[in-house]
Amino acid sequence: MSKQVAIVTGGAQGIGLGLTRALLNAGYAVAMFDLNGEAMDRLVAEAGAQAQSLMGVKVDVTSAEQVSAAVAQVAARWKTPDLLVNNAGLTRDKRLVNMSEADWDLVLDVNLKSQFLCAKAVVPGMIEQGFGRIVNISSRAWLGGFGQANYSAAKGGVISLTRTLAIELAKHGITANAIAPGAIDTPILAPLSDEQRAKIMATIPVGRIGKPEDIAHAVLMFADAKASYITGQTLYVCGGRSLSSPSA
Numbered sequence: 001m002s003k004q005v006a007i008v009t010g011g012a013q014g015i016g017l018g019l020t021r022a023l024l025n026a027g028y029a030v031a032m033f034d035l036n037g038e039a040m041d042r043l044v045a046e047a048g049a050q051a052q053s054l055m056g057v058k059v060d061v062t063s064a065e066q067v068s069a070a071v072a073q074v075a076a077r078w079k080t081p082d083l084l085v086n087n088a089g090l091t092r093d094k095r096l097v098n099m100s101e102a103d104w105d106l107v108l109d110v111n112l113k114s115q116f117l118c119a120k121a122v123v124p125g126m127i128e129q130g131f132g133r134i135v136n137i138s139s140r141a142w143l144g145g146f147g148q149a150n151y152s153a154a155k156g157g158v159i160s161l162t163r164t165l166a167i168e169l170a171k172h173g174i175t176a177n178a179i180a181p182g183a184i185d186t187p188i189l190a191p192l193s194d195e196q197r198a199k200i201m202a203t204i205p206v207g208r209i210g211k212p213e214d215i216a217h218a219v220l221m222f223a224d225a226k227a228s229y230i231t232g233q234t235l236y237v238c239g240g241r242s243l244s245s246p247s248a
């Protein structure tokens, strides 16, 4: 495989699907790691000439065994990945008093633990090849948000994890950076009413809700081989929305 190889967790939908498409168009071979096997099968079937550069691996990214088997599958079909985008995530918003231990564990596992597991699985190969790019998706909500004790803590953990990866891996030609999106139009926003969407829009100086392509643009910047001096950073992609007040 002469192409660069990327893994996108949660790559079958929303921001992840935007990343999958943008990376394919940028010439990467892309492996989607997602729970939604049907969606990945459909995407590969619809990929036409790009199908040979696209694979879907049905994997729960909170499982160490499944993650290491999935990374081995990618390396066996193509090569050691050059880029890992840790994007899979979900919310279970509830006020603290109503938040169960299961709500806490699920959100921490999918948003944070998965990033540790995927990094641990790809890094040995990246060290061996002397090159790697890791981009971890956090959220502007790491600043704190009503009903988001679990999600905010997980997304703050993503930023801490990223800084540590950057420090540990710098000498191996591997960078690690985080992206903190604001509101991006994906199925994760589906539960919002028109009124709630309008309220969010009013706080965004750019005057629109973000699109998956906005995040893909930032990922491609961090992934560039020329971006070797950019590591440990968190880039807010949120249309200029204030970082001083907690999201409500």
Ligand SMILES: NC(=O)c1ccc[n+]([C@@H]2O[C@H](COP(=O)([O-])OP(=O)(O)OC[C@H]3O[C@@H](n4cnc5c(N)ncnc54)[C@H](O)[C@@H]3O)[C@@H](O)[C@H]2O)c1
Pocket (backbone or CB within 6 Å): 009, 010, 011, 012, 013, 014, 015, 016, 033, 034, 035, 036, 059, 060, 061, 062, 087, 088, 089, 090, 110, 111, 137, 138, 139, 140, 141, 180, 181, 182, 183, 184, 185, 186, 187, 188, 189
């Ligand atoms: N959409 C936003 O406004 C927004 C804002 C800030 C941050 N984010 C973050 O961006 C990332 C993507 O969000 P999105 O809006 O595209 O979400 P989404 O719900 O549209 O897509 C998430 C994808 O992750 C997959 N997934 C979930 N749990 C998984 C697991 N255990 N194993 C494998 N795959 C799993 C889902 O199947 C789905 O394809 C998340 O980390 C989210 O927290 C989103």
Ligand SMILES: CC(C)C1=CC=C(C(=O)O)[C@@H](O)[C@H]1O
Pocket (backbone or CB within 6 Å): 091, 139, 140, 141, 142, 145, 181, 182, 183, 184, 188, 189, 247
């Ligand atoms: C999950 C969703 C409602 C959501 C939208 C916008 C965010 C932001 O950071 O602006 C996130 O907090 C996230 O909760």
